[in-house]
Amino acid sequence: xxxxxxxxxxxxxxxxxxxxVVGVSFGALAVAAGLSLWLALFMSMVVFAGGAQxxxxxxxxxxxxPVAAVLAGLLLNARHLPFGLAVxxxxxxxxxxxxxxxxLMVDESVAFAMAQRDPERRRAAYWLxxxxxxxxxxxGVLVGGxxxxxxxxxxxxxxxxxxxxxxLALLLPSLRPAGAGEERAESPREPMKARRVALVGAVLxxxxxxxxxxxxxxxxxxxxxxxxxx
Amino acid sequence: xxxxxxxxxxxxxxxxxxxGPLLSDRLRLSARVQGLLSxxxxxxLSALVATSTLTSQGxxxxxxxxxxxxxxxxxxxxxxPFVAVVVAAAATTAGLRLLGFG
Numbered sequence: 001x002x003x004x005x006x007x008x009x010x011x012x013x014x015x016x017x018x019x020x021v022v023g024v025s026f027g028a029l030a031v032a033a034g035l036s037l038w039l040a041l042f043m044s045m046v047v048f049a050g051g052a053q054x055x056x057x058x059x060x061x062x063x064x065x066p067v068a069a070v071l072a073g074l075l076l077n078a079r080h081l082p083f084g085l086a087v088x089x090x091x092x093x094x095x096x097x098x099x100x101x102x103x104l105m106v107d108e109s110v111a112f113a114m115a116q117r118d119p120e121r122r123r124a125a126y127w128l129x130x131x132x133x134x135x136x137x138x139x140g141v142l143v144g145g146x147x148x149x150x151x152x153x154x155x156x157x158x159x160x161x162x163x164x165x166x167x168l169a170l171l172l173p174s175l176r177p178a179g180a181g182e183e184r185a186e187s188p189r190e191p192m193k194a195r196r197v198a199l200v201g202a203v204l205x206x207x208x209x210x211x212x213x214x215x216x217x218x219x220x221x222x223x224x225x226x227x228x229x230x
Numbered sequence: 231x232x233x234x235x236x237x238x239x240x241x242x243x244x245x246x247x248x249x250g251p252l253l254s255d256r257l258r259l260s261a262r263v264q265g266l267l268s269x270x271x272x273x274x275l276s277a278l279v280a281t282s283t284l285t286s287q288g289x290x291x292x293x294x295x296x297x298x299x300x301x302x303x304x305x306x307x308x309x310x311p312f313v314a315v316v317v318a319a320a321a322t323t324a325g326l327r328l329l330g331f332g
Contacts, residue, residue, distance in 0.1 A: 011311075011312040046237075052239065066231065070235045083271065085267055098251050155327065156324060158295075158320035158324030163282055164299045165302030167275055169303075193269065225269050228269050
């Protein structure tokens with residue numbers, strides 16, 4: 001990957017490290033909830049979606065039915081469908097690569113890719129982020145599962161703030177008005193429009209959160225595109 | 231928990247992930263639709279930022295997390311390095327919790 005420069009690798013590394021630490025807490029929680037270490041690791045490799053994993057294991061541990069938990073997890077992951085439409089061209093044309101690339105589709109890899117302007121850099125960011133996160137997440141889960149209850153929650157380290165902050169930092173370049181003397185040559189995006197859509201999307205999701213099941217408010221935010229059509 | 235719920239969750243999640251690339255083979259998206267799709271992703275990622283900053287299990291997340299994200303946002307706005315943004319956000323939230331705030 002000739003398109004990975006130091007800065008990109010460092011940024012992706014920071015997110016992968018945070019995800020590994022959250023993985024440690026998932027591993028510990030899953031084992032505490034009665035999953036075997038290997039089942040927890042298997043789940044993390046084949047599902048590879050932290051939010052849904054925490055939710056499903058938490059619901060089942062609290063006595064909920066596995067069917068309801070899986071449905072809730074699937075609803076939370078439904079956002080990957082529109083994500084896939086947007087990043088399809090980054091996955092290449094060969095089938096093995098596309099099938100593997102689809103599995104690496106997580107919020108972070110999508111956000112990192114969208115934050116790059118150059119198409120080659122987009123591709124590099126997507127694969128580097130997806131790949132490093134996959135390794136970091138699963139190593140974390142293994143460590144957490146082995147350590148068991150000894151590991152404290154990610155809240156103590158403030159990692160629940162690291163995720164939204166990193167996503168926001170990735171979003172900012174497409175929302176920021178072009179400064180004086182700054183070239184925006186090949187970017188067709190209009191920051192004004194993007195800002196309105198982002199704001200309306202965020203408000204829609206926040207208002208919907210108390211009323212709708214987890215996962216749906218984020219999908220609902222797609223409706224915000226309507227303000228760009230007016 | 232047994233293997234079955236995990237397999238179904240994995241299969242369904244992968245189905246969502248692979249559906250986009252599969253669909254994009256069938257439908258050639260015009261430049262306009264591509265642009266709207268980019269906006270849709272921006273809307274969803276913003277929604278993700280807003281909900282994961284302010285809410286926790288359908289309710290308010292408390293003060294420490296939004297404060298940390300705010301500090302991170304300011305640093306990002308001032309174009310500080312990404313790593314600094316992430317570390318400052320986490321450190322602020324962790325520090326506030328240590329002091330007993332939300």
